[in-house]
């Protein structure tokens with residue numbers, strides 16, 4: 001009898017535990033459903049951020065380790081909760097920046113990005129996961145930030161910042177962070193911040209280098225004060241071409257978070273007239289003292305010529321993206337498609353395939369029968385490389401019984417450098433080199449991977 | 460600067476290090492007073508490829524920004540010159 005009782009009691013307890021677990025699961029699910037984020041595809045007016053007058057017990061516990069800092073304290077924490085920050089770009093800089101701002105208890109985060117998450121982003125854009133591939137970066141970042149701190153208000157924007165929407169958007173935020181990946185956007189964000197009087201915490205990173213400055217802040221310069229004219233587009237290297245070690249933007253994004261927190265909490269930034277440079281290779285930091293705002297500056301000067309936003313893609317001569325932009329340097333008869341080249345291979349016609357990518361990229365993947373001479377070696381007329389090319393062209397000429405100009409096909413990753421190389425080789429043909437017929441393989445190895453050999457790696 | 464010999468130490472950052480193939484170098488027998496334009500010209504003479512950065516580069520002497528122009532700058536042993544092209548990636 002007593003055994004039956006204790007057995008039933010145990011069963012009852014078991015059921016009660018199950019019910020409690022189910023209730024808990026249900027409440028979590030209900031909570032997450034009310035938190036579904038609304039992805040904005042245009043700029044709309046936001047409700048003003050509600051000012052907190054005191055910290056809740058939960059706030060005190062969550063932020064206790066930073067509340068203990070005399071530099072921050074309760075006052076600083078309340079200031080953070082009243083501040084809205086717009087993050088332009090949710091990539092390698094924007095991810096760690098958003099993460100630390102949310103963790104620290106910033107009031108509102110605007111997360112802007114026009115791109116979707118790709119596998120090649122994940123080594124540096126650490127808020128996104130494998131399951132987010134194909135999702136809007138702004139939404140993926142907002143969801144990740146939400147998991148970290150649900151009390152931070154997140155506004156994800158899946159849109160391209162433009163002269164038409166930038167002012168309306170930036171006016172709604174207290175601080176702007178430039179985490180973008182291209183020159184036109186950097187000028188656009190800076191001009192918009194000058195015109196709406198917002199401090200701009202700006203960072204950038206490429207390969208093993210990083211930079212940080214706070215523009216338009218307490219009498220300091222704006223981006224145009226420092227760089228009045230944009231660089232010629234062909235001299236600009238972006239992350240998809242030049243590469244970047246993920247932790248480098250990580251470090252710079254964390255630096256941005258630090259400066260945003262200092263401005264938002266009321267401590268003030270130390271980088272208003274400083275340019276910080278980080279050399280990751282030598283672990284070397286250098287800080288350059290900049291001049292104050294320039295009286296002659298086109299946008300923040302005494303007599304500005306830029307009083308409204310302009311066309312920044314035209315101003316910079318490049319598109320507002322870090323995606324590879326296709327050059328059109330050659331005529332149609334100077335180019336062949338990857339499939340055309342495949343038929344030449346199949347017909348076993350004698351030719352030379354010249355791969356003009358840097359050695360580091362050839363190590364990633366290459367076609368086994370190609371000769372590698374980087375474009376830079378051709379441009380610099382490196383003698384050992386020119387000698388090698390002359391020998392191979394000579395061999396080819398001897399192979400071609402019927403005479404004629406030996407055909408040289410030039411390939412690179414996406415078909416831009418190869419066009420430059422074709423132009424160069426045509427100049428050299430008949431002078432520095434035997435007469436050759438040079439053609440570009442349009443779209444490069446990536447076109448080869450897409451249209452001829454799907455097993456060939458893409459990068 | 461890590462170099463310890465006399466002269467002016469020039470540090471090359473980002474693209475300027477790629478174009479010169481150097482992260483730093485020692486310049487000896489630099490005039491003690493010259494215009495910042497002449498200083499830039501001197502660097503161009505040593506590394507013609509730096510001309511790609513013309514008008515889009517920050518030059519700093521003793522960690523202070525210097526506009527490239529007629530402004531006279533003084534240089535002495537152990538002074539540091541930094542060449543800093545902007546980065547735009549993120």
Ligand SMILES: [Zn+2]
Nearest residue numbers: 222225297300
């Ligand atoms: Zn300015």
